Amino acid sequence: MPRRLDAILGSWALWPHLYSSGRRRELWAAVRAVSPPGPAPDPAGALVRPGQPRSPPAAPCSKGRSGALLREGRARRARDGTGRGGQWRGTGAPHPCCVCGMSAVLRGALRRLRPPRRPGALGAQGRKEASSPSAGKDRADTVIIGGGCIGVSLAYHLAKAGLKDVVLLEKSELTAGSTWHAAGLTTYFHPGINLKKIHAYSIKLYEKLEEETGQAVGFHQPGSIRIASTPTRVDEFKYQMTRSGWHPTEQYLITPEKVQELFPLLNMDKVLAGLYNPGDGHIDPYSLTMALAAGARKYGAQLNYPVQVTNLNVRSDGMWEVETPLGIIQAKRIVNAAGFWARDIGKMIGLQHPLIPVHHQYVVTSTVPEVKALKKELPVIRDLEGSYYLRQERDGLLFGPYEREEKMKLQESWVTNGVPPGFGKELFESDLDRIMEHIEAAMEMVPVLRKADIINTISGPITYSPDILPMVGPHQGVINYWVAIGFGYGIIHAGGMGKYLSDWILEGEPPFDLIEVDPNRYGKWTTTEYTAAKARESYGFNNIVGYPKEERFAGRPTERTSGLYDLLKSKCSMGFHAGWEQPHWFYKPGDEIGYRPSFWRTNWFEPVGREYKQVMEKVGVIDLSPFGKFKVKGTDSVKLLDHLFANVVPKVGSTNISHMLTPRGKVYAELTVSQLFPGEFMLVTGSGSELHDLRWIEEEIRRGGYKVEIENMTDEMGVLSVAGPYARQVLQKLTNEDLSNASFKFLQCRHLKLSNIAVTAIRISYTGELGWELYHRKEDSVPLYSAIMEAGQKEGIDDFGTYALNALRLEKGFRAWGAEMNCDTNPLEAGLEYFVKLNKAADFTGKQALKQIKEKGIKRRLVYLTLETDNVDPEGNESVWHNGKVIGNTTSGCFSYGAQKSLAFAYVPMELSKVGQKLEVELLGKNYPATIIQEPLVLTEPTRMRLQKKGESPKI
Ligand SMILES: Cc1cc2nc3c(=O)[nH]c(=O)nc-3n(C[C@H](O)[C@H](O)[C@H](O)COP(=O)(O)OP(=O)(O)OC[C@H]3O[C@@H](n4cnc5c(N)ncnc54)[C@H](O)[C@@H]3O)c2cc1C
Structure with missing residues (x-):
């Protein structure tokens, strides 16, 4: 039975005493009492099963034939892959609204009303020719596991680029995970710099997909407006404007008047500004996937379903055996695109992907007369303070909130027990209690909502990674295993990520920098508890203000703390780096302590200046333990490093800065390379690139058949850096070794004892001042630190953090990997010529490409x-x-x-x-x-x- 929003909530606004949770429960009990009965809550996650509808079908379409009928026809044709956009218009002539993302909603209702299919019934027969792996190939180049929007997009892009033998295996039917019931929102906006490219590619692809594949996708582009109702939000919008100004995306900061003109149904009382993206909108996720599937088949990919992957084995030659009930397929490469089952696939090969499903709900209303009366479709709005999105759904509205972290719901049992068999086309039972405050906020912002009837609620699983960004690319530690998992916003990401991954697979390097989605940003430290705490936070923070130098605190500290953590934690503001806690800046009496983010200079501005002065004038100590550290040794170690790095291999006892380039001559990574003993090296990289770099090196070792051993020492080894004019004077007090310039030159390395503690000392400092990095056993961090601080009393030694380090390196003109150099830049334009030896004998990766770049000119x-x-x-x-x-x-x-x-x-x-x-x-x-x-x-x-x-x- 439809429920009017003000009947549920309006009274609450008038009588604040009703806000008590007890009263809420009573009210909702009343609401539920009039709802159709659902199944008994399942301990595995309160599922709504097909055939047991929780809400009535949507009201008929006012713009043409019965919406339900139209959509059923569309859905069937879409399902069968036979629908053609042109045919639709020619025969049924539905209003464009009927082709919108609402069909996902209705299809939700339809599917839940539809009885389960018998094998061999219409749908299955219609797909017969494309299914059956036994009738098809038993060898493939690439096997994609999962037929959601992500897997299908990858199949489409790989096949379109000409890759033969692309096989996608789907255990039930296409979209039968998160995809079929998504709200379908698409936006150009993303705070991540390179993710904007993914969004832009997706939108451009979706605009022409119907023309290319003959399959309607229901793409609406009424634009979208993010609403600012606080001055800080306005600052955030300004911050975002400057970050998107150099991208081709259209984005505008608009006045309240313009906001009202674009969305006339808004209560403007609190609106201070809007961030407007004219090309935004929504798409029907089901039809989108079917269009990609039609394209994939057209270009030669095989999409086989229902075929469940039951086990995976990797052979010693790197080939995979993909087990299914219908036989084994051998593949050169596998891609896990299994949505909320991705963790179960990972477990088959001993990996614990840090993923957890969250419950996300949205609500659809019946016709709202004021919406119906509008001449054009309303833009999507995102009320950031109210934390919800709202868009037009035919003549009604669709509204999706993000609850606060303490209120949102995780599906933890799926992490421990796996996804219950058969779940896929089901939904969770909706729980409007959880989203009350958002409904209230929405009714205040869009008053016509008060009179609207809820005709459908959707509550489905979205797979969250700890930072809500997906994991896309090859996985470290398992050969030829790729992932495209953890998509919180898979509909807008599908097109761009499919292309990105396809390019990477085909060209052997990422087409552009997207380090933020590297699956190898996680590691053993990303436990289930950490993942759950972070997913909770990420969901709740969906719409919080995104400050520069943002810190988030859930799940911290992880089990990966430096030896100095306990000693330093109360003395400084810590930052989070790949699982580690690292001091950003240190407190002194009189400082305003803690994390006070701002778009302007804030509480750390003066203290960082103090630490800067400390290093420039005296001597400072910084904990650099989060560095990634590898030992490489073996008969081929010199040969390997000569091929991997653009710089020469340092002599024994020496260190240099070396870059690994991609075949196209882009900067894949920057490491410090030290030859400690003949043929034995220590490689050091930044905290965020540990497994990113290790994967690349391991891949090269395997490909070239080099006889070397590589050992990841990151967690066992601590690093302290001592820098400043008195650094030598202080350290000399702790050792009999001669640390003079004549004896221990810049860029030399050696083993020595400081206060009787064994260290590998490198004379190098990212501060650009006189300094040493001291590599030692993690358990020696505290005694080493204490000895150095004690020895430096007279010199006025003190701590400094990474903010001061950043200012010091920038003043020296030192580039930072991930900022000045990455997979989007070549070393010539980045000013790294000094480190790139084009005339060295070895044919290092990227050399030929770089020579050509040099010839052509930058x-x-x-x-x-x-x-x-x-x-x-x-x-x-x-x-x-x-x-x-x-x-x-x-x-x-x-x-x-x-x-x-x-x-x-x-x-x-x-x-x-x-x-x-x-x-x-x-x-x-x-x-x-x-x-x-x-x-x-x-x-x-x-x-x-x-x-x-x-x-x-x-x-x-
Ligand atoms: C209510 C809701 C609203 C949403 N709204 C939006 C939105 O507005 N915009 C947006 O961008 N995103 C939205 N999302 C998120 C989006 O739906 C997902 O990110 C996206 O659908 C993920 O697609 P996928 O292909 O990764 O996974 P899925 O769609 O879950 O597909 C995974 C597939 O793998 C198959 N599979 C699993 N295991 C196996 C196996 N062993 N063998 C073979 N096949 C297997 C499954 O059957 C399934 O079909 C929403 C999600 C929800 C729940």
Whole structure:
């Protein structure tokens, strides 16, 4: 029975005393009493089963024939893969609204009303020719496990790119996981820089998919508006505007008046601004998948269902045996795209993918007269403070909230016990109690909702990874095993991720940088408890303000803490890096302590300046234990490293900075390489790239058949860095080894004892000042740290954190991997020529490509800018302007405590890259004057020493 929203909630707004949870329960008991009966709650997750409807079918379409009839016809044709957009229009002439994402909702109702199919009945027969692996191939290049929007998109893209022998195995029918009941929202917006590309590709693909495949997809693009109702939100929008200005996406910051013009049914009382993306909208996820499936088949992929993958075995030659009840398929590569079953697939090969299903609900209303009276479709709105999305659904509204973390529901039993057999086309029982506060917020923002009847509620599983970003790419530690899992927003990601993964599979390297979705960002430290705590937080934080330098605290600390964690945790503000806690900045009496995020300079601004001064004038200590550390040894170790790295292999006792390039000459990774003994190396990488780099190296070892051993020492080894003019003086007190410049030169490494503790010392420092990195057993971290602090009393030694380190490295002009260099940049435009030895004998990966890039000449270049700002500093990814046009983007930035002004790296076109060039950088809605300067702003200590020796006066 339809339920009017104000009947449920309106009274609550009038009588606050009814807000008690007891009263809520009573009210909802009354509401449930009039709802159709459902199955008894299942301990595995309160499922609504097919054939036991929980809500009535939607009202008939007002714009043509009966909506239900139309949709049934569409659904059948879509199911059978026979629907053609043209035919629809020619015969039934439904209003475009009938082809919208609502069909997912109705199809939900339809499916739940439809009796379970007998094998061989209409649907199964219709698919016969495309199914049956026994009738098809028993060998494949790529086997994709899962026929949701993600798996099917990958099959489409691989086949379209010409890959033969692509086989997709689906255990029941296409879309029978999360896909069939999704709300279908599509948006250009994403705060992640490269994820914008994924969204943009998807939207462009969806726009032309019907034409290409003959299958209607129900794509509506009425635009979308994010609503700001606090000043901080307005700052956030400005921050997001500057980050999208250098992307082709259309996005505008609009006034309340414009918001109202676009969405006339809004209560404007609290609206301060809107972030408007004109190309946004929604799509029918079921039809989208069917269109991709039609395309995949057209280009030669086999989509086989119902065929369940029951086991996986990898052979010693790297080939996979994919077991199904119908036989074994041998494959060169497998891709896990099994949605909320992805964890079960992982378990088959001993992997614990950090995924957990969450319950997500949305509500559909019947016709709202004011909506019906509109001349054009309303844009989607996202009320960020109310934490919900709302869009037009034919002549009614569809509304989907994200509950707070303490209220949202996880499906934990599926993690421990696996997904119950048979679940797929079912839904969870809806629970409107959980979303009451969002319904109230929505009724206040869109008052016509008060009079609306709920005609359908959908509650389904979405698979969450801890950070809500998917895991896409090859998995470290298992050969030829790829994943495309953990999609919180799979409908908008399907197109772009299918293409991204297909390009990577076919070309052997990612088409562009997307480190944030690398499956190898997780590791053994991502336990089930951690995953659950994080998924809860990520769901609840869906619409919170996204600050620069954002920290989230659920699930911390993990079991992966540094040896110094307990000693330092109360003395500093910790940051989270790949499972580790690492000091960002240290407290002193009088400081406003803790994490106080802002778009402007905030509580850490002065303390970081203090730490900067500490290192520049005295000596500081920083915990760098989160670094990824590998030992490589064996007869072929030199040969391997010579092939892997663009730099030469360092001599015994020496260290250098080396880059692994992709075959196309992009910067895949940056590592510090030290040859400790003949043929024995220590490789060090950043905390976020440990398994990312290890996978690449292992792959190369396997491919080249190198005789080497590689050992990951990350968790066992601690790292302390001591830096500043007194670093030598302090450390010398702890050892008899000669640490003088003559004896222990810059970029030398050696084993020594400090206060009787064994360390591998490298004379290197990311601060650019005199310094050593001290690698030691994790259990020695506290005694080593204590000995150094004790020894440095007289010199005024003190701690410093990563924020000061960042300012110090930027002043020295040191590039950071992931910012100035990544898979989107080549080392020539990044200014890394010094580290790339094109004339060395070894044919390192990327060498030929880089030679060609050099010959052709580069089009853009990394430049170094100072900025005239006020209370704000660049972070990276801001738009760079010249003559009223965006011409580039910053990559990282900070306040330079040395120059007392803001500093940034930026990519700009060659013709605008000369020293002295005047540009502008957009920060929080304002363009600030910027000038390209000669780098570095501050010379490194070794350079200063060299110049001093020559009698020149070095600048600091
Ligand atoms: C209520 C709700 C609303 C949503 N709204 C949106 C939205 O508006 N926009 C958006 O972008 N996203 C939305 N989502 C998220 C989106 O639905 C998912 O991210 C997306 O559908 C995931 O697709 P998938 O292909 O990864 O997984 P699934 O669709 O779950 O597909 C996985 C497939 O793998 C198959 N499979 C599993 N195990 C095996 C096996 N052993 N052998 C063979 N096959 C197997 C399953 O049968 C299933 O068909 C929503 C989700 C929900 C629940």
